Amino acid sequence: MITGDIKNQIDRIWDAVWSCGISNPMEVIEQMTYLLFIKRLDELQAGKEKKASRTKQPVENPIFGPKQQKLRWSVFKQMGDPASMYDVVATKVFPFIKDLGTEDSTYAAHMKDARFTIPTPGLLAKVVDMLDAIPMEDRDTKGDLYEYMLGKIASAGQNGQFRTPRHIIKLMVEMMAPKPQDIICDPACGTAGFLVAAAEYLDKHYRDEIYADKKSARRFNHDTFHGFDFDSTMLRVGSMNMLLHGVENPAIENRDSLSEGHAGVEGQFTLVLANPPFAGSLDYESCAKDLLAVVKTRKTELLFLALFLRLLKPGGRAAVIVPDGVLFGSSNAHKTLRKMLVEDHKLDGIVSMPSGVFRPYASVSTAILLFTKTNSGGTDNIWFYDMQADGYSLDDKRNALDQSKHESSNLPDILNRWQHRGAEAKRARTEQSFLVPKSDIVGNDYDLSINRYREVVHAQVQFDPPREILSELKKLEGEIMLGMEELERMLQ
Numbered sequence: 001m002i003t004g005d006i007k008n009q010i011d012r013i014w015d016a017v018w019s020c021g022i023s024n025p026m027e028v029i030e031q032m033t034y035l036l037f038i039k040r041l042d043e044l045q046a047g048k049e050k051k052a053s054r055t056k057q058p059v060e061n062p063i064f065g066p067k068q069q070k071l072r073w074s075v076f077k078q079m080g081d082p083a084s085m086y087d088v089v090a091t092k093v094f095p096f097i098k099d100l101g102t103e104d105s106t107y108a109a110h111m112k113d114a115r116f117t118i119p120t121p122g123l124l125a126k127v128v129d130m131l132d133a134i135p136m137e138d139r140d141t142k143g144d145l146y147e148y149m150l151g152k153i154a155s156a157g158q159n160g161q162f163r164t165p166r167h168i169i170k171l172m173v174e175m176m177a178p179k180p181q182d183i184i185c186d187p188a189c190g191t192a193g194f195l196v197a198a199a200e201y202l203d204k205h206y207r208d209e210i211y212a213d214k215k216s217a218r219r220f221n222h223d224t225f226h227g228f229d230f231d232s233t234m235l236r237v238g239s240m241n242m243l244l245h246g247v248e249n250p251a252i253e254n255r256d257s258l259s260e261g262h263a264g265v266e267g268q269f270t271l272v273l274a275n276p277p278f279a280g281s282l283d284y285e286s287c288a289k290d291l292l293a294v295v296k297t298r299k300t301e302l303l304f305l306a307l308f309l310r311l312l313k314p315g316g317r318a319a320v321i322v323p324d325g326v327l328f329g330s331s332n333a334h335k336t337l338r339k340m341l342v343e344d345h346k347l348d349g350i351v352s353m354p355s356g357v358f359r360p361y362a363s364v365s366t367a368i369l370l371f372t373k374t375n376s377g378g379t380d381n382i383w384f385y386d387m388q389a390d391g392y393s394l395d396d397k398r399n400a401l402d403q404s405k406h407e408s409s410n411l412p413d414i415l416n417r418w419q420h421r422g423a424e425a426k427r428a429r430t431e432q433s434f435l436v437p438k439s440d441i442v443g444n445d446y447d448l449s450i451n452r453y454r455e456v457v458h459a460q461v462q463f464d465p466p467r468e469i470l471s472e473l474k475k476l477e478g479e480i481m482l483g484m485e486e487l488e489r490m491l492q
Contacts, residue, residue, distance in 0.1 A: 006134055013130045020123045030233050031118055035131055037240045038093060042073035044244070063100075071096050077128050085128070086121035100243065107239040107249065114236055164193055164275040164321065167391055168357065171411050172319040172368060173197045175418050178271055180206045180216070182224065185269040185311055187257040187276065187304070189227030192238035194273040195252075196245050199225065203246065225250035226269065228257045258303050263288040267313050275321040276304035278364075294340075297333035301326055305337050305369075309345065312373040317348075324352075324365040327448040338446040342438060346378035347371045349421075351385045351414060352450045356394025381435040383421055384450045385414050388432070429455040 017028050045063045052059045064072055071093045079085045094116040100107065118124050178184060178198050186194045202210060202220070210220045225247055229235055235254055242250045278301035287303060294306040301323055308318050326334065327350065341347045351368040358364065372378070391409035393399045401408035410432070417424060417433050427434045436453045444452055463469075 009130055009134055013127055016123060016126050016130070017118075021119055022117065026233055027117060030114075030236070031116070032127070032131070033237050033240065034094070034097065034114070034116065035127060036134070037244065038089075038097060039073045039131060040244055041097070045072065046074070068096065073128075073132075077132055082121035082125040086124050089124060090116050107243055110232065110235040110239045110252070110254075113232065163191060165357065165390070165392075166193065166197070167411065168321075168353075168368075169193050169197045169273075171415060172273060172321075173201050174415055175368075175370065176271060176273065176317060176319050178202060180209050180220065180224075182271045183226070183269045183313075184224055184271045184273065185226040185228075186274045187228045187272070187307060187311065188274055189229050189238055189252065190231075190234050192227050192241045192250070192252065194275075195225045195227050195238075195247075195250060196241055198271075198273060199242070199245050199247050221248040222251075225252075227252040228255040230254060230256045257307055258287055258291065258300070260288045263290050266310050269311050270313055270316045272308045272312060272316070272318040272320060274304070274308070274318075276300065278304070278323050295333045295337050297331070299333065302333050302337055305341075309340070309373055314373055314375050316373045317371070318373070319368060319370050321366050322369050324367060324449070326369075327367060328452070335446055338448055341369075341371055342379045342382075342441055342446055343377055345371055345374050347382050347448075349383035349385070349418065350448055350450065351387055353387045354390065354394050356398075357390055359394065359398060360396035379438045379441075381425070381437050382441060382448075383418070383424060383433065383435055384453060385410075385417065385433040386450055386454070387411075387414060429453060430457050 013032065014028060017031070022028050022031065041063050045059075048059050048062060069075060070088065076085050076088050076093065079088070094114075098111045098114055100111075118127065173194070178201060180202060184195065184198050186192070189195060202224075209216065211217050225242065227238055227250065229238065229252075232254065235252055238252050239250070242252065278299075287298075288307075290310065291303050291306045294309075295302050297303065305320070305322065305326065308320060312318060326337070329335075347370075349368075349370040351370070353366050353368065355363050355365040357366065370383075387410050389401070389406075389408050389410050391401055391403050391411060393401060403409045403411075406413055413432075421435075424433060424435050429436075434453070440453065441448070464472075
């Protein structure tokens with residue numbers, strides 16, 4: 001979440017780039033992301049050099065070789081002459097970042113068509129100075145930048161292309177607790193936020209296992225992460241994002257996940273993490289026929305749910321964001337999908353989220369759907385949680401709140417209760433989370449809205465007897481009349 005000084009810095013950079021002729025917002029985002037990427041590469045190299053200095057060992061996997069030191073952000077930013085710096089960045093640094101990946105890597109494929117379009121040396125010098133003040137340590141700044149920039153695009157939130165807040169992504173990843181053996185997919189990956197968070201989780205919890213030998217390291221870097229998108233800018237940003245987070249060659253592909261052309265992708269993944277577009281409908285002719293056979297609809301949110309089931313291997317799990325309408329919609333397509341999740345697979349849980357989570361881009365109410373593909377049923381009790389606070393204000397400003405207080409952030413409680421679902425059976429339906437048996441879901445025509453099953457206890461309110469109320473009103477009226485008579489005497 002970009003706030004405060006960083007937000008003001010981004011605003012100033014945006015205005016500077018806009019005034020110099022780059023009027024396409026996505027192009028602004030792309031060019032600024034390239035520069036942030038170059039800056040982050042230098043910071044990563046500096047970290048490697050500090051480690052080498054401490055351990056008295058050579059720099060491990062250096063990004064810049066001895067002959068490439070002049071390509072580093074910390075070097076060219078101090079050149080002084082804007083024209084010289086522009087020449088170095090345009091003719092040397094930019095080709096360098098395009099060739100960073102191996103020839104057959106997805107990064108190299110997506111960067112092939114990348115263009116450096118900042119028009120003048122003066123603008124580049126100005127932008128470099130401004131970006132230099134933005135901290136990059138331990139922040140997915142490229143994603144933050146994209147998230148904030150989308151707020152400046154009129155179509156944001158209408159075309160479904162807005163970024164999932166990182167704290168929600170982190171919660172979903174921690175609830176799924178991926179393992180090194182998992183094959184992870186996001187069929188609408190955007191800037192690869194889910195894949196980055198999954199990579200960070202695996203690195204934190206299984207680092208020794210991931211890098212135990214060359215085979216396991218290669219599996220992590222080449223075979224674990226899969227992302228699909230049909231926006232070339234997002235593919236480039238996502239590839240850079242993954243590379244900066246230590247994943248050398250993820251399978252991030254240019255693919256329309258719902259199209260007939262990719263209907264053959266089936267049963268390949270053990271974990272799906274996604275927030276697919278749910279602000280539109282598709283033409284029947286372009287959509288995969290096998291998805292339409294499962295659920296005959298044009299609604300993207302329902303088609304993506306059918307897609308997730310197709311992509312998963314038996315035993316594969318999913319944590320995905322859906323609009324609330326999926327949970328209680330009355331159409332045949334809605335009911336068919338819900339019945340399929342409950343009867344044919346294992347619906348594990350539903351986390352209802354407040355409508356402000358995706359502000360300022362959209363105010364739609366959403367939920368996290370958690371399920372396991374079994375092809376043989378298995379739903380017993382479904383866990384419901386009513387998230388009331390996510391750690392940020394639920395207005396357009398989305399200011400950070402006290403994360404340590406439950407009334408400000410329910411996320412730690414959600415994770416704890418999910419990890420100890422066995423104890424949830426004791427909870428009453430008046431509490432924030434509870435279990436609902438499958439029989440109740442079936443009896444309610446597979447309605448999955450939490451409000452259908454929550455029990456609300458209304459506090460009994462005691463009112464004074466009507467005669468006492470009337471007596472009080474007469475007394476007040478008498479006092480008012482005395483006041484008016486006093487005013488009249490004062491005016492005479």
